[in-house]
Amino acid sequence: MKGKVAVAMSGGVDSSLVATLLKKEGYEVIGITMRLSDEGRGFCLSPEVDAAMLSSVNDAQKVAQQIGIKHYVADFRDIFQSKVINYFLDEYAAGRTPNPCVACNPQIKFGALMERAKELGADYFATGHYAQIKQNAQGEYGLYMGMDKHKDQSYALYRIKRDLLRYIKFPLGEHTKVETRQLAEEYGLVVAKKAESQEVCFVPDDDYKAMLRRFRPECLKPGDIVDTKGNVLGRHEGVPLYTIGQRKGLGIAYEKPLYVVRLDMEKNQVVVSGNEDVFAESLIAERTNWLAFDELTEPMRINARIRYGARQGQGTVYPQSDGRIKIEFDSPQRAVTPGQSVVLYDGDQVVGGGIIVE
Numbered sequence: 333m334k335g336k337v338a339v340a341m342s343g344g345v346d347s348s349l350v351a352t353l354l355k356k357e358g359y360e361v362i363g364i365t366m367r368l369s370d371e372g373r374g375f376c377l378s379p380e381v382d383a384a385m386l387s388s389v390n391d392a393q394k395v396a397q398q399i400g401i402k403h404y405v406a407d408f409r410d411i412f413q414s415k416v417i418n419y420f421l422d423e424y425a426a427g428r429t430p431n432p433c434v435a436c437n438p439q440i441k442f443g444a445l446m447e448r449a450k451e452l453g454a455d456y457f458a459t460g461h462y463a464q465i466k467q468n469a470q471g472e473y474g475l476y477m478g479m480d481k482h483k484d485q486s487y488a489l490y491r492i493k494r495d496l497l498r499y500i501k502f503p504l505g506e507h508t509k510v511e512t513r514q515l516a517e518e519y520g521l522v523v524a525k526k527a528e529s530q531e532v533c534f535v536p537d538d539d540y541k542a543m544l545r546r547f548r549p550e551c552l553k554p555g556d557i558v559d560t561k562g563n564v565l566g567r568h569e570g571v572p573l574y575t576i577g578q579r580k581g582l583g584i585a586y587e588k589p590l591y592v593v594r595l596d597m598e599k600n601q602v603v604v605s606g607n608e609d610v611f612a613e614s615l616i617a618e619r620t621n622w623l624a625f626d627e628l629t630e631p632m633r634i635n636a637r638i639r640y641g642a643r644q645g646q647g648t649v650y651p652q653s654d655g656r657i658k659i660e661f662d663s664p665q666r667a668v669t670p671g672q673s674v675v676l677y678d679g680d681q682v683v684g685g686g687i688i689v690e
Contacts, residue, residue, distance in 0.1 A: 428671025
């Protein structure tokens with residue numbers, strides 16, 4: 333045996349195939365599924381969400397039984413609520429736009445769940461992410477983009493601790509999504525034809541506004557929609573219901589298209605302007621995490637991605653005296669959004685990243 337590996341099994345095609353592939357490679361494989369819903373304890377988001385989450389546990393158990401591996405369930409309902417759901421709601425309530433996967437990965441999947449895997453005697457921890465971990469000539473491990481650039485998930489993984497990379501496996505990083513489906517069918521996995529969810533796992537119908545109205549109603553105060561000079565153009569139902577770059581849903585008849593360019597929580601205003609003002613030449617980010625080195629000490633040429641699925645923009649990153657970073661882009665970037673992450677790349681390698689603050 334090559335060692336013991338714990339696979340984070342969500343009940344979907346990707347993680348089910350990972351468990352199958354690793355077992356065929358000669359690893360002793362166990363599966364762990366996180367229970368994240370909170371039915372019956374006052375935080376039931378909707379019957380549909382709870383049903384889907386419990387179905388995921390059942391599907392993972394079916395796959396584990398099919399391929400002949402032990403399966404465990406980790407109850408992370410409390411930590412998921414405090415570290416991910418509350419973070420998600422609090423960030424929106426503060427006028428920022430969070431990415432819940434960026435919060436979940438280092439604290440839950442590659443935090444609490446990976447720790448649980450160690451307790452079960454696992455030498456390695458594997459997930460179904462489309463990314464790669466490679467070792468360079470000096471023996472150092474790095475995070476790289478997946479082979480399938482349309483499915484690449486390296487953006488959401490940049491906050492993993494650098495010293496954990498040597499224990500993590502991403503078998504699907506060398507495959508495309510099409511290949512994954514084909515392999516799952518070839519192996520006859522019971523979830524081979526299961527549909528893939530595109531929504532945030534805990535947001536019913538992908539409607540974060542409904543969640544805010546239910547769980548953070550105090551942050552939704554009606555106010556003015558103004559232009560950059562302060563002229564009132566309309567009314568809004570709550571600043572957190574808007575995002576930078578938004579055009580639709582403003583309810584304003586104007587001579588030219590208007591876009592949200594700033595959210596002012598202090599004045600309770602949504603600031604709008606023409607498309608040209610949605611672009612920014614630079615940004616500031618904090619809470620940085622570095623994967624290619626211990627610390628950024630001098631300016632560096634990089635490619636930066638300012639949101640999941642966005643094209644990379646070239647520029648230079650500068651370390652700041654307060655630990656933050658400043659990125660100056662070669663070409664202005666559209667809708668730089670506080671709360672989102674900026675992830676830095678050197679070719680296909682993830683250098684690091686941080687949370688955008690301005």
